[in-house]
Amino acid sequence: MLINPFRRALRKSVRAYPKTVNAVKNRTPAGLNHLFKWMLPGLSVKRWLLISAFGVLFTSLGLAIWLDLTPVSRLMMLTRDFLRWITTVIPSHISGPLAIAFGLTLILWGQNRTFGAITDVLNPHGEEELVDMLHTRRRLNKGPKIVAIGGGTGLSTLLRGLKKYSGNITAVVTVADDGGSSGRLRREIGVLPPGDIRNCLAAFADEEKLLTELFQYRFKAGDGLMGHSFGNLFLTAMSEITGDLEQAVVASSKVLAIKGCVLPATLSDVKLWAKMADGRFVEGESRIPQAGGRIVDFGCYPHNPPALPAAVAALEKADFIIMGPGSLYTSVIPNLLVPEIRQAIANSSAPRIYVCNIMTQPGETDGYTVADHVKAIDRVCGEKLFDAVLVHQRSPSETALRRYSLEHSHPVYLDREEVAKLRRRAVLANIMDEDPDTGYVRHNHEKLAGLLIRWFSKAAGIQSKMAQSEIN
Missing domain, CATH: 3.40.50.10680 (CofD-like domains)
Structure with a gap:
């Protein structure tokens, strides 16, 4: 009799999940909002933290067995006496929850500082939180x-x-372009026209606006340089170094940290x-x-x-x-x-x-x-x-x-x-x-x-x- 109401409640909770996420994002403080994001599914982080905790537990257990429990048992007895003394000063129904809260605070603080240190390395300018970076990367990869x-x-x-x-x-x-800068490079050097590939690489880049301006920049003076775009010269040089346009695009994508793939x-x-x-x-x-x-x-x-x-x-x-x-x-x-x-x-x-x-x-x-x-x-x-x-x-x-x-x-x-x-x-x-x-x-x-x-x-x-x- 209770199964159907339970299923209805579960379905209702699942349907309300996205709205709950948005509500929390809009109403909670920044710190709690940041913590809530780490609890969202799909990051593949929480499972590894849990496995790490089990690893610490089993390592401690193995160490105790290996040492035949002798020093460990004495430490446990000392800990037991200390806990008994604590409960005589502060009742167990107060000291227990306080200790749990203090322990969880230390765990969360330590993990937060750990992820913060990783974020500082991956994103030194602090434009995006690590949790947001992970969510975005996971979503795009899928x-x-x-x-x-x-x-x-x-x-x-x-x-x-x-x-x-x-x-x-x-x-x-x-790769049929034969006009402008691409056409000149095609006739004079014999490379495949890089113009359209240049535009696609710029569109894929994270710093799209800056890279587009750089690649589209045309030299206004210079014997032989005038009229050429920097992006075309860059890809032409890469073609000469790597041997063909395909390898040039692959190498350029690595240099420019391009997320997509551009192929002639x-x-x-x-x-x-x-x-x-x-x-x-x-x-x-x-x-x-x-x-x-x-x-x-x-x-x-x-x-x-x-x-x-x-x-x-x-x-x-x-x-x-x-x-x-x-x-x-x-x-x-x-x-x-x-x-x-x-x-x-x-x-x-x-x-x-x-x-x-x-x-x-x-x-x-x-x-x-x-x-x-x-x-x-x-x-x-x-x-x-x-x-x-x-x-x-x-x-x-x-x-x-x-x-x-x-x-x-x-x-x-x-x-x-x-x-x-x-x-x-x-x-x-x-x-x-x-x-x-x-x-x-x-x-x-x-x-x-x-x-x-x-x-x-x-x-x-x-x-x-x-x-x-x-x-x-």
């Missing part, structure tokens, strides 16, 4: 294995938001080409958007470049695969021109989503709808690579629309029926930031990442239920 595919500023924006939800993120980046899609010297509707044939990543016109065919030299094995392995192990946002033909699709990359995506059972751009891009996607973006990827890959497409819902302001119209750019129109015919699900959300001064619009990295994680959780839950129903 996060889903995410692979984000793309290039340019769109991919780095996505990574900036995703790194708050998981520490198991791999960015697969295009291929180590081949890839050159993009596009065939226009008017018959023109344009070569070079930087020349394609400048050529104008509608792209009807797209590819690269060498044909079918080999994939980086680590990138394929990351896709095979991925729990969640994201493509975009970014320039359709010069940032997203170049990764899919690598056969092993697109085959790994097609074979994956993980939820897969494409993040569509907010605005059309002159020279690449003039007049493109959402379905046109999907068709372009399907046409190049020859198969369905993703299940859903994420589309920004709200239109930019009139000021932004006028600003973009001067550049012949317009919001990407969602043609729902065409997207449905392509067997894709359209996911609508408001994930845009608008600069009030310039009128430019960008994806908000926090909103974008939060929505993608929620969609993944829902999609993964549905897949799990379907798999369970098939087993049953």
